[in-house]
Amino acid sequence: MSALARASLSALRRRRTPDPEADRRAMLALVRSTGARGGRIDPHRSIATIDLAPHDMLLAACLSLAFLVVFVAGLELLGALWTGIFGALAEPLGLAGGVAHRVSTVAGAIQIAIPYFVARAPLPGATAWWVTLVVTAIVLIGTLFMRGAWLPLSYALRFAVAIQASALLFFGLVPARFPHDLQGYVSAMMLVGAAIIGVVPVVLGATFYLMDVGWNRKVALTLLMMGHLVVLVPLQYALQAAVIVHASLIVMPLCFLLFGVLPEIMVIVALFGWGMSWESLRARGRRQ
């Protein structure tokens, strides 16, 4: 007899008040889904669903809340960690001036010290502008030769070219009116990164936590996602800061739209996809 069938039978036996009709229905349901050798017959995929009991929803809510509370409580530590990472990377990346931090208040009460590099990124000079133009043109021409299976990559590159072309246009016409500097950009994007990490348990609570996988796996996936982002975000923006300082502000629009939030979201989606590929409790029970 399968583990599930055994569980159903024991649930029948545990009933405190006698209810013959309910027992009969439960037994009938059990017999209908039990194979000749005692295994479970799963419904066809067209009618398959996932069982969601009230305690599953409660667990999802509790897990989300718990991770959120831990995250908020650990914001000070997170700020210190990121400041430490920036401090360690500033010199090797050639970012003169070291690191400072800016305290941001979220939702009126939660405070986080977001680090940023003190180094200043220059406006593009004539050389930087022309070099960017040539590189952009080469990439655009290169995409014209990408066919077949490379077509999606060529579209992605053309998308990048379009963003870079807008930067060339802006810095070619009104460079002094560019409203962003490196410090503001890095601290804003780091704050967004922190917000994304905080959103992870909420999003998982509404999605992955409702799936029929064990609670330990739900915890593991959340830790994996949040942990990954905690490390990725400072490294990502330290690298961006180095690129912007050395290549000038002309590459900042590309960094913002293509290499800002997008890689972080892709990390979440990739790990979410991995988690959703994990075996269900029902399948594991059947195997055992």
Place this chain on the structure above:
Amino acid sequence: MSLFLTLCSWALSAIVLVLCVYTVRHYLFTINRLFGRQRHPYVDVELARWPHITVCIAAHNEELVVAHAIDALLAGDYPRDRLTIIPLDDRSTDRTGEILDDYSAFYPELIRPIHRFDGEPGKAAALRAAMEHVQGEILIVFDADYLPGKSLLRQLVAPFFDPQVGAVMGRVVPLNVGTNLLTRMLDLERSAGYQVDQQARMNLRLVPQYGGTVGGVRLRALENCGGWRSDTLTEDTDLTYRLLLCGWETVYQNRSECYEEVPEHWPVRIRQITRWSDGHNQAMRDYAVQVLRDRVLSAWQRLDGFLLLGVYAVASMTLAGWLLTLILWYGGRNVMGFSAVLVVASYNTVGNFASFFEVAAAARLDGYQGRVRLLPLLLVGYLVTLVAVLRGLLPGRRRRNGDGGTSVIWDKTQRYRPDGAIT
């Protein structure tokens, strides 16, 4: 300049609002499909006095696949004395007509091909030409690359015992999933579209979509709503809405699975999406206001019908949203109190995630959750879809006829199956 940026802010806010509506829609559909009560009212109909039906197979240069479709139908269990198969040889220049004539010689009472050598191009025009040869009250339609299973015809016909049902749609399952990355991604997309979207609409009594193949239509309902329209690139979407507005119900049968060949090359996929997008947007222009104003439909049906019409327009809006974000960012402007960065970030986090959740849930229900690991690569497919949808907005797929009307220009979908691969 300030006024321009303010207008951009409002436009971006409106776009984000629309995207949020679609996010909620994706999420609710997925939750309903995963955990809700599933509605399959006709799936248990096994024994019945089966009506006479006609099966049409639209074929334009389909020599590689059309024989497989006919063989699969012949292997089915629908009573042969109540079945007529009409393969529509639509201006083919390859061996399609010859193959169909060979079959007709073997099964003269059962298979009655129609050869079209001129006239309007396209599936709807071919189906319209076939209508005078149709026998019975029910017309089932397949594309030539589809492989119906043994009991599929019975499953598709069963809902028509309900007199309110005007059309039935079955589930499309890709046959060539493992060929390359594109086919694997299309499998995930199809899975989400049918397992979750269509079934949730069926569960919630909203607007399941008639997909033009692996489906059937009641002739009385078809006549009632004006017959096939040949001036549209998506006659299926068009028919879905005309049936809806005429009070006929469209039923989705998730259990009625049929295999199809999905595009294996990106240019083929782009042409397909471009056609769908163009046709869908045409349906939006034709029916959006009527659907919203219809007093017979429930409020939820009106909302779902409207949102379904807008699915391709949303892709264009996403592109517009990115453009506006860039403009506002260059302008250093905030949106509704938040920086543009935060708006984009929140949408990317929560908005897109509902679609990924839908795809992953569908694959999990299908029992192929290993494929979910490809999830992040769907972004690649989405980028291509955006380009195709933009192309769909450009003119060039319609031409003006001598009589003042317009006709559509069709792209033939390439087939990949080696001759004789499936028998």
